[in-house]
Amino acid sequence: MIVCPHAPYSRRVGDRRRVVLVTTLVLGTVLLGVSLRIEPGTVWFYPAALALAAVWAGGALLAGPPTFGDRSPVRPVLVGLALGAVFVVGALVVREIPALDDAVGAVTAYADRGSGPLVVLVAVVTGLSEELYFRGALYDALPRPVLATTLVYAVVTVATGNVMLVFASVLLGLVAAAARRHSGGVVAPCLVHATWSVVLLLALPRLF
Numbered sequence: 001m002i003v004c005p006h007a008p009y010s011r012r013v014g015d016r017r018r019v020v021l022v023t024t025l026v027l028g029t030v031l032l033g034v035s036l037r038i039e040p041g042t043v044w045f046y047p048a049a050l051a052l053a054a055v056w057a058g059g060a061l062l063a064g065p066p067t068f069g070d071r072s073p074v075r076p077v078l079v080g081l082a083l084g085a086v087f088v089v090g091a092l093v094v095r096e097i098p099a100l101d102d103a104v105g106a107v108t109a110y111a112d113r114g115s116g117p118l119v120v121l122v123a124v125v126t127g128l129s130e131e132l133y134f135r136g137a138l139y140d141a142l143p144r145p146v147l148a149t150t151l152v153y154a155v156v157t158v159a160t161g162n163v164m165l166v167f168a169s170v171l172l173g174l175v176a177a178a179a180r181r182h183s184g185g186v187v188a189p190c191l192v193h194a195t196w197s198v199v200l201l202l203a204l205p206r207l208f
Contacts (some may be wrong), residue, residue, distance in 0.1 A: 024059025071183020080195025
C-alpha cells in the first residue's frame with residue numbers, strides 16, 4: 001500500500017493520491033512497453049514517447065505539487081556526467097558480449113535511425129517526466145523511498161523486454177534517488193537524468 005509519511009494529507013486526499021499514482025504507474029508501464037517496441041526510425045516513436053512523458057508528468061502533478069529542493073545545477077550535472085562516463089566505459093566491455101551488445105544496439109538504433117536532435121529532446125523530456133513521477137510524487141509516497149522507487153523503476157523497465165535497460169534503470173534509479181534525498185527535491189534528479197541521457201545518446205551510437 002502506498003502511504004505518504006512526508007505530508008499531512010487527509011484520508012480523502014490520500015486515497016485520491018494513491019489512485020493517481022497507481023493509475024499513472026499502470027498506464028506508464030504499458031506505454032513504455034509499446035514505445036520501445038516501435039520500429040526505430042518511424043514517425044510513430046516520437047508521439048508514443050511524448051505521450052509516455054505526458055503520462056508520467058501529468059500523474060506526478062495530479063498527485064500533488066512537486067518539491068523542488070536545492071536548485072543548484074553544478075553538483076547534479078557533474079554527477080550525471082560521471083554516471084554517463086561509467087556507462088560509456090562499461091559499454092566498451094558490453095559490446096564484446098554478443099547478447100548484451102544486441103540489447104544495447106536495439107536502443108541506440110533509435111538514435112542511429114532517427115533525427116538526432118529530436119531523439120535527444122525526446123529522451124530529455126521523457127527523463128525529466130520520469131523523475132517528476134518516480135523521484136517526485138512516488139518518492140514522497142513510499143517508505144524507504146530510495147530503495148523503493150529504484151525497485152519500482154526497475155520493475156516498470158522490465159516492460160521494455162531489454163535486460164540492459166533494466167540494469168541501467170537500477171543504477172540510474174539509485175543515483176537519482178540519492179540525489180533527491182541529498183537535495184530535498186526533484187530538481188537534482190532531473191538534472192542527473194537529463195545529463196546522463198545526453199552523454200549516452202552522444203557516445204553510445206559511436207560504440208555500437
